[in-house]
Amino acid sequence: MVQLKKVLSGKMKVKSIPPFAGSGDMPEPDVHVITSGGVRIPAHSKILASGSPVLENIIERPKKHHRSSDRKIAILGVPYDAVSAFVQFFYSSRCTDEQMEKYGIHLLALSHVYSVQQLKQRCTRGLVQRLTIDNVVDMLQLARLCDAPDLYLKCMRLLSDNFKAVEETEGWKFLQTHDPYLELEILQFIDETESRLYVQLSEAMDCLEHICSEGCTNVGPYNMDPNEHKGPCSKFTTCHGIQLLIKHFGTCKKRVNGGCSRCTRMWQLFRLHSSICDQPDECRVPLCRQFKLKAQQDRRGNDPCWRLLVKKVVLAKTISSLSIPKRKREEEPRMAMDHQEMRSFKL
Numbered sequence: 001m002v003q004l005k006k007v008l009s010g011k012m013k014v015k016s017i018p019p020f021a022g023s024g025d026m027p028e029p030d031v032h033v034i035t036s037g038g039v040r041i042p043a044h045s046k047i048l049a050s051g052s053p054v055l056e057n058i059i060e061r062p063k064k065h066h067r068s069s070d071r072k073i074a075i076l077g078v079p080y081d082a083v084s085a086f087v088q089f090f091y092s093s094r095c096t097d098e099q100m101e102k103y104g105i106h107l108l109a110l111s112h113v114y115s116v117q118q119l120k121q122r123c124t125r126g127l128v129q130r131l132t133i134d135n136v137v138d139m140l141q142l143a144r145l146c147d148a149p150d151l152y153l154k155c156m157r158l159l160s161d162n163f164k165a166v167e168e169t170e171g172w173k174f175l176q177t178h179d180p181y182l183e184l185e186i187l188q189f190i191d192e193t194e195s196r197l198y199v200q201l202s203e204a205m206d207c208l209e210h211i212c213s214e215g216c217t218n219v220g221p222y223n224m225d226p227n228e229h230k231g232p233c234s235k236f237t238t239c240h241g242i243q244l245l246i247k248h249f250g251t252c253k254k255r256v257n258g259g260c261s262r263c264t265r266m267w268q269l270f271r272l273h274s275s276i277c278d279q280p281d282e283c284r285v286p287l288c289r290q291f292k293l294k295a296q297q298d299r300r301g302n303d304p305c306w307r308l309l310v311k312k313v314v315l316a317k318t319i320s321s322l323s324i325p326k327r328k329r330e331e332e333p334r335m336a337m338d339h340q341e342m343r344s345f346k347l
C-alpha cells in the first residue's frame with residue numbers, strides 16, 4: 001500500500017488534537033493513528049484498546065519490527081477530520097452535532113469496523129434524524145453494510161411511505177443500475193408492508209363483526225347486556241380500540257361533513273365491512289345495508305381503488321381463515337386505519 005510506505009518512511013506530519021494531546025495529567029501518547037494524506041494523530045493505546053476490541057487486537061499483536069514507542073495504526077480511506085472525531089470519541093464519549101452532520105456516515109462505518117458500540121448507536125440515532133427522501137437510498141445501503149438494523153428499518157419505512165418521491169431521486173436510479181438485489185429487497189419490503197395492512201384490515205373486519213354480533217367489554221348489540229362481557233377482549237388485540245371508535249362515533253357532534261378524523265375512520269371501516277359482507281339481511285353491523293343500497297344506486301361510487309382494496313382485504317381474510325389455529329396477535333395493538341393508504345380514501 002502506497003500510504004503505508006510513505007508512513008513508514010517517517011516523514012509524516014504530526015498534528016496534535018485536543019483534548020488528549022499535551023494535557024498535563026495524561027501520559028505521553030504511545031501510539032499514532034495514521035490517516036489518509038499521512039497526518040498522524042497521537043493517542044494512547046490503553047484508551048483505544050479499552051474502547052474497541054478490534055483496536056485492542058491490533059495493539060496487542062506482537063510487534064516484530066518496531067520499538068514499542070513507535071506503534072502505528074492506519075485508518076485510511078476516510079477523511080482526516082472523521083478519523084480525528086473517531087479518536088476523540090474514545091476520550092470524550094461524545095461527538096458533536098457538527099461532526100455528526102459532516103461525518104456521520106464515516107463515523108458509522110468506523111464504529112462498525114472497529115466495533116465501538118456506543119458510537120455506533122449514537123451514529124444510528126444521528127443518521128435517522130437526518131434521513132431525507134434524497135439520502136434514504138444511500139443510507140439504506142450504508143445501514144446494510146454496517147449492520148445497523150435500526151437505521152435499516154427506518155430507511156425502509158421512509159422508502160415505503162414515500163416510494164413515488166424516492167423513485168425520482170438520483171440515489172434510486174443509481175441503485176437500479178448498480179444494486180438490483182437491494183432494489184428487490186426494497187420492493188419486497190414494500191409488498192410485505194402492504195400485505196400486513198390488508199391483514200390488519202381483515203382482522204379489523206372480523207373484530208367489528210365480533211363486537212356487533214356477540215358484544216364485547218363495553219360495546220354490543222342493543223338487545224344484549226354488555227355487562228356480561230366486562231373483561232378485556234380475549235380474541236382481538238384491536239378490539240378495545242375499535243370499541244372506543246364505535247363509542248366515539250355514536251356520540252361525536254362533529255361527525256357530519258367529515259369534520260372528525262376518528263369518525264371518518266369508523267365510517268371507512270363500516271363501509272369496508274359492507275363491501276365484503278355477504279349476509280346484509282341478518283347483519284348487525286351498523287350501516288351495512290345502507291352502504292349496500294348506496295353502492296347499488298351509485299354506480300359512479302364504484303372507484304377502482306376501493307374495489308382493489310376490498311379485493312385485497314377479502315383475500316387476506318380468506319388466507320387468515322385458512323391458517324388455523326387463529327391466535328391473538330402478539331404485536332402491539334395498532335389501528336389498521338392509521339396507514340397512509342387508508343387516509344387517501346375518501347367517502
Ligand SMILES: [Zn+2]
Pocket residue numbers: 210211215216217233234235236239240
Ligand atoms: Zn372483543
Ligand SMILES: [Zn+2]
Pocket residue numbers: 248249252253254255260261262263264
Ligand atoms: Zn368524531
Ligand SMILES: [Zn+2]
Pocket residue numbers: 273274277278279280283284285288289
Ligand atoms: Zn354486514
